[in-house]
Amino acid sequence: MQKLRLLRKTTGRVRVLAPHFCEEIEQAAGTTLHLEQAEFTEDALDGAAIVFAASDDPELDARVAAGAMARNLPINVVDGPALSNFIMPAIVDRDPIVVAIGTEGTAPILAREIKSRIEAFLPANFGELARRAKDLRQRVQETITDPVLRRRVWENLLQGRWRAAVLAGDRTGATTELERQLASGEAQAQPLGSVALIGCGPGEPDLITLKAQQYLQAADVLVVDRLVTPAILEYARRDAVRIDVGKGPEGDSALQEEINRILVREALKGHRVARLKGGDAFVFGRAAEEMSAVRAAGIPIEVVPGITAAHACAASVGLPVTLRTKVRQFTVVTGASADGPIDLDWTALAQPGQAFAIYMGVRTAPRFREQLLAAGAAPRTPVVIVENGTLTSQRSVASDLGSFVDAISAKGIRGPAVIFVGLDWADAGLSRPDQIETYILSPAQSDTLANIANDAAARTRSIVDGRC
Numbered sequence: 001m002q003k004l005r006l007l008r009k010t011t012g013r014v015r016v017l018a019p020h021f022c023e024e025i026e027q028a029a030g031t032t033l034h035l036e037q038a039e040f041t042e043d044a045l046d047g048a049a050i051v052f053a054a055s056d057d058p059e060l061d062a063r064v065a066a067g068a069m070a071r072n073l074p075i076n077v078v079d080g081p082a083l084s085n086f087i088m089p090a091i092v093d094r095d096p097i098v099v100a101i102g103t104e105g106t107a108p109i110l111a112r113e114i115k116s117r118i119e120a121f122l123p124a125n126f127g128e129l130a131r132r133a134k135d136l137r138q139r140v141q142e143t144i145t146d147p148v149l150r151r152r153v154w155e156n157l158l159q160g161r162w163r164a165a166v167l168a169g170d171r172t173g174a175t176t177e178l179e180r181q182l183a184s185g186e187a188q189a190q191p192l193g194s195v196a197l198i199g200c201g202p203g204e205p206d207l208i209t210l211k212a213q214q215y216l217q218a219a220d221v222l223v224v225d226r227l228v229t230p231a232i233l234e235y236a237r238r239d240a241v242r243i244d245v246g247k248g249p250e251g252d253s254a255l256q257e258e259i260n261r262i263l264v265r266e267a268l269k270g271h272r273v274a275r276l277k278g279g280d281a282f283v284f285g286r287a288a289e290e291m292s293a294v295r296a297a298g299i300p301i302e303v304v305p306g307i308t309a310a311h312a313c314a315a316s317v318g319l320p321v322t323l324r325t326k327v328r329q330f331t332v333v334t335g336a337s338a339d340g341p342i343d344l345d346w347t348a349l350a351q352p353g354q355a356f357a358i359y360m361g362v363r364t365a366p367r368f369r370e371q372l373l374a375a376g377a378a379p380r381t382p383v384v385i386v387e388n389g390t391l392t393s394q395r396s397v398a399s400d401l402g403s404f405v406d407a408i409s410a411k412g413i414r415g416p417a418v419i420f421v422g423l424d425w426a427d428a429g430l431s432r433p434d435q436i437e438t439y440i441l442s443p444a445q446s447d448t449l450a451n452i453a454n455d456a457a458a459r460t461r462s463i464v465d466g467r468c
């Protein structure tokens, strides 16, 4: 009956063949279904364009399927994907909008679940919006000639008060809002561009915020960093222009000034620019430079926070970054050192009970070990390295201060990685998760490293004091 309900909507002629019909089918037949009370014979397929078999008799269904296939007809056997040469996806019908959900016959229950979610999301009269939009198309086209402005007007109509009025059946409200939108669109000589600085999280696409998703969908231009997972770009419009700024010709970061110029240039064209950054834009994201360049050009800029790598990596290995009594502060530091020595307060970081996360520290890890040991940190201070956090390629290694540099080379860790120092599951009363690898040198090897570090630090002090 379900199939017949659907087929009744077609303008084609629907013949229904059966030795007898239930009451429901007889009542539903009306003028659109032609009921023929007869046993199936192959010549019943003559003149058919498409065939459905739904007899509850597998043998009969198989005969119908064989007959249809012999005539090269599309055949769908209900609950018989192996006998069918096409499938009927579940549909959400909001005429003229139709959403089809197919699982290639593998899991109709999943299709039903998706269907009911979409149905809950789209009001029953959602199609009315599409019908009204069709009627308005020409008028909007003629009134607003600038294509960017026109798109804005459509978005305002279809996502704002006009939509609400149409769906509520409020004709007067819809007309007032339509006239208001057309008048304000017409009055603007040039659309106003904007920039949104969007933190896209550590990698896993589900870890972006709903707000980031909305801004991505609205963006005309995407300016994309290297660490942004490509899957996240699926949230953007297909026609959005994409500019990759993560890599220059030799794989270097594009110059920051060039990125600033691109943001300003695109926004001045009236585009909504989404500047996509890994993690959170305000954590080692050079956000301030981009914000001041955009503001200096008089362009509005908004910041959408994201989940920073340290938080995501800690969560992915179940490692709390603060503990009520034992770890009362947590610091993030950068290991990047393009301009010389790493300028950190080593004495403070080496104090017992300190906990911190090193970003961009894989390459400079030996310097962290040397400086921290020289400043008095214990070689057994716990270290946890999380590489490619939240991605399927994630790897995590538990080590200690004396051993973690060797762990990085022994395990072939190249980053991106966050290195946690001073945090341990045991301190939190938790056991270490099974998927975490371990790499810890023997105490003797560690002590040797500590002595080497102390010697190196002593030499540095002598040079600074002028005693060398």
Ligand SMILES: C[S@@+](CC[C@H](N)C(=O)[O-])C[C@H]1O[C@@H](n2cnc3c(N)ncnc32)[C@H](O)[C@@H]1O
Binding pocket: 202, 203, 227, 277, 278, 279, 280, 281, 282, 283, 284, 285, 307, 308, 309, 310, 313, 358, 359, 360, 361, 386, 387, 388, 389, 390, 391, 415, 416, 417, 418
């Ligand atoms: C230029 S910083 C950008 C940080 C970013 N703004 C954030 O909030 O996460 C790049 C560093 O972030 C860290 N990082 C970013 N994504 C990561 C991930 N999925 N797993 C581990 N570390 C990551 C690494 O330390 C990498 O070197």
